[in-house]
Amino acid sequence: GAVVSQHPSWVICKSGTSVKIECRSLDFQATTMFWYRQFPKQSLMLMATSNEGSKATYEQGVEKDKFLINHASLTLSTLTVTSAHPEDSSFYICSARDGNTEAFFGQGTRLTVV
């Protein structure tokens, strides 16, 4: 299957700093990318959907100014957690689709804010 590379796989940052997470589709063009957040022992909560070249659509309750999503090319989307706080600590997962059947997932980024 197609490969989605998510980087970094884990990051620790200080409270108040910003962290950028990258999601790359390595062998296909991702027309749509989804960003999810997963708390321990819980399901994946969709944060936003981004289509290449257009603004991301955020789910209700997700602060667009705090979670900046950029999908500037067909192979790269980034999620920037701005002014991170300990409550932002979570597992973030991206998913990419090429418009066909399957959504391919990155391996996730575990963010810890101290």
Place this chain on the structure above:
Amino acid sequence: GEDVEQSLFLSVREGDSSVINCTYTDSSSTYLYWYKQEPGAGLQLLTYIFSNMDMKQDQRLTVLLNKKDKHLSLRIADTQTGDSAIYFCAELTDKLIFGTGTRLQVFP
């Protein structure tokens, strides 16, 4: 809005069949998926079914879809200890929405 529900926990004996159920609310879904997540790991796509199908079989996995009742199930035949994980169903409309997850525990 979309809502995808699953039972939280399932415990089965090794060698038995497991059936994990999922209900969804959005009738415009095109594809429905089953994913497996092991502790501390990412998601693994197990199988999917197109919304105009009733059943799909793939080795030990059987997916049944009742579109009228908006009910999806995953049957794992001859369940093994290595099948212990959390299983998520997901429906695709213009978004990919995940169910609440079912923790499958397989005991010897």
